[in-house]
Amino acid sequence: MTExxxxxxxxxxxxxxxxxxxxxxVIGTFVVLNRMVFVSAGIAHAAYGGIGLGYFxxxxxxxxxxxxxxxxxxxxxxxxxxxxxRTDTVIGVIWAAGMALGILLIDLTEGYKADLMGYLFGSILxxxxxxxxxxxxxxxxxxxxxxxxxKELLAISFDENFARIxxxxxxxxYLILMCMVGLTVVMMMRVVGLILVIALLTIPPxxxxxxxxxMRKTMILASFLxxxxxxxxxLVSFAFDLTSGAAIILxxxxxxxxxxxxxxxxxxxx
Amino acid sequence: MTEASPPVVEMDGxxxxxxxxxxxxNVTLKIASGDFVGIxxxxxxxxxxxxxVILGILQPERGTVRVFGRPVTEVRATxxxxxxxxxxxxxxxxxxIDVVRMGRLGRRGLRSAYNKADNEVVDRVMxxxxxxxxxxxxxxxxxxxxxxxxxxxxxLAVEPELLVLDEPTANVDPSLQGGIYDLLAELNxxxxxxxxxxxxGVVSAHVKSVGCLNRTLHYHGGIHIxxxxxxxxxxxxxxFITHGTPHRVFPKHMKGQGx
Numbered sequence: 001m002t003e004x005x006x007x008x009x010x011x012x013x014x015x016x017x018x019x020x021x022x023x024x025x026v027i028g029t030f031v032v033l034n035r036m037v038f039v040s041a042g043i044a045h046a047a048y049g050g051i052g053l054g055y056f057x058x059x060x061x062x063x064x065x066x067x068x069x070x071x072x073x074x075x076x077x078x079x080x081x082x083x084x085x086r087t088d089t090v091i092g093v094i095w096a097a098g099m100a101l102g103i104l105l106i107d108l109t110e111g112y113k114a115d116l117m118g119y120l121f122g123s124i125l126x127x128x129x130x131x132x133x134x135x136x137x138x139x140x141x142x143x144x145x146x147x148x149x150x151k152e153l154l155a156i157s158f159d160e161n162f163a164r165i166x167x168x169x170x171x172x173x174y175l176i177l178m179c180m181v182g183l184t185v186v187m188m189m190r191v192v193g194l195i196l197v198i199a200l201l202t203i204p205p206x207x208x209x210x211x212x213x214x215m216r217k218t219m220i221l222a223s224f225l226x227x228x229x230x231x232x233x234x235l236v237s238f239a240f241d242l243t244s245g246a247a248i249i250l251x252x253x254x255x256x257x258x259x260x261x262x263x264x265x266x267x268x269x270x
Numbered sequence: 271m272t273e274a275s276p277p278v279v280e281m282d283g284x285x286x287x288x289x290x291x292x293x294x295x296n297v298t299l300k301i302a303s304g305d306f307v308g309i310x311x312x313x314x315x316x317x318x319x320x321x322x323v324i325l326g327i328l329q330p331e332r333g334t335v336r337v338f339g340r341p342v343t344e345v346r347a348t349x350x351x352x353x354x355x356x357x358x359x360x361x362x363x364x365x366x367i368d369v370v371r372m373g374r375l376g377r378r379g380l381r382s383a384y385n386k387a388d389n390e391v392v393d394r395v396m397x398x399x400x401x402x403x404x405x406x407x408x409x410x411x412x413x414x415x416x417x418x419x420x421x422x423x424x425x426l427a428v429e430p431e432l433l434v435l436d437e438p439t440a441n442v443d444p445s446l447q448g449g450i451y452d453l454l455a456e457l458n459x460x461x462x463x464x465x466x467x468x469x470x471g472v473v474s475a476h477v478k479s480v481g482c483l484n485r486t487l488h489y490h491g492g493i494h495i496x497x498x499x500x501x502x503x504x505x506x507x508x509x510f511i512t513h514g515t516p517h518r519v520f521p522k523h524m525k526g527q528g529x
Binding site: 033148149152154157158159161162163164165169208209212213214217218 | 326346
């Protein structure tokens with residue numbers, strides 16, 4: 001199987017999987033511990049509106065996705081903060097409306113729409129080297145934020161009220177976090193596609209939380225798990241000629257089930 | 271009351287609630303330094319809302335709230351808050367000591383790590399609350415009593431001048447509740463304490479002042495509750511609530527008779 005490293009696209013694919021796993025491990029841990037899974041899935045789907053806008057208006061659809069996902073993240077974040085009830089309905093509507101807008105804009109666009117499926121289901125085998133640098137940059141920003149604001153982010157995730165009383169700028173940090181979720185979602189779009197983003201964002205941290213007693217370790221473990229899942233998924237998809245995004249997600253899901261079984265047998269977290 | 275020592279908490283005509291529905295109405299409350307105030311009331315009577323208003327988490331619709339004579343947002347970093355343990359996700363990957371360290375957040379600015387002084391305070395409060403042996407255990411795997419102690423330790427790590435507790439013995443094994451109150455009595459020697467609970471029995475045995483809260487607050491300082499106020503507060507016979515000791519609700523020998 002070593003011949004796969006001879007292809008540049010395969011080397012780039014593996015590198016993309018590793019880079020995305022770092023952002024996933026850190027941001028995904030916040031998403032899982034803050035119960036933002038539904039919101040994050042909504043952000044991912046709403047981002048499709050940006051893809052459509054990019055096609056329609058003739059600019060890079062990834063830029064459209066960035067704009068839409070960050071806007072959706074901030075909007076949903078603000079709604080969740082302000083309202084007390086029924087936020088899931090509003091989020092569900094933004095989720096579907098964003099997606100529908102994207103579909104209609106693409107309908108209205110003339111001509112051949114080449115890599116449309118790639119945005120929905122991932123196109124890890126077509127990651128240009130330039131994108132790897134962008135992923136690396138985002139990883140650096142995310143890890144730096146997580147290190148600098150670790151104690152505040154931990155406090156907000158565990159007990160927001162207490163953090164607020166201790167004069168932590170809860171709302172500002174929360175919105176920064178939402179922006180990072182939006183950017184991470186777009187970065188992951190390359191690897192597993194918008195539709196499956198949520199699984200790769202949440203499964204590694206969910207497993208990580210089962211086996212750690214410290215949020216920092218959860219993030220580190222989740223990042224490594226993500227790397228393992230993307231790599232195995234990629235190799236499986238290459239060997240059997242399967243869709244790589246779906247292969248990565250199924251590998252992750254099987255691992256999650258196994259982790260739940262192991263954990264229920266009562267092994268203490270370390 | 272001189273200007274040099276304003277009341278620890280002063281609420282005047284406070285109304286507060288959610289979505290324009292008032293949960294608290296016209297609440298007036300003055301807590302002096304060194305007091306141990308227990309506010310009792312039925313579930314849904316506004317006890318947690320009262321705490322949220324005092325801590326500045328919820329803005330009152332009307333009336334004024336002052337803590338140490340200042341707007342609460344200016345001084346709340348010196349308030350130790352102990353929430354209900356039921357509010358926490360027991361699967362959260364966090365050790366007891368990391369929870370306690372959060373009490374030092376207000377002392378450190380953003381982007382600066384906890385320092386040696388912080389660790390000394392944390393060690394001291396872990397000692398005071400008997401949590402040293404459990405420091406590295408997962409918070410969610412501690413017993414109810416231990417989790418409560420960890421949260422009290424966290425509030426103490428603030429080095430507070432006011433301790434605010436929300437149902438400190440809810441979900442704590444009855445045999446361990448006494449220990450929690452003994453700890454609070456000890457702490458009360460140096461800190462003013464405000465506690466809300468629905469548990470009549472424990473309040474009577476441990477606090478210095480009692481108030482009854484059900485939308486409106488009956489509070490006159492001291493342990494005496496006028497006839498009829500309890501019935502009115504709980505909306506049913508106190509006889510039922512205290513298991514047949516209706517006329518001995520507040521004299522001092524009630525330990526262990528709580529509901």
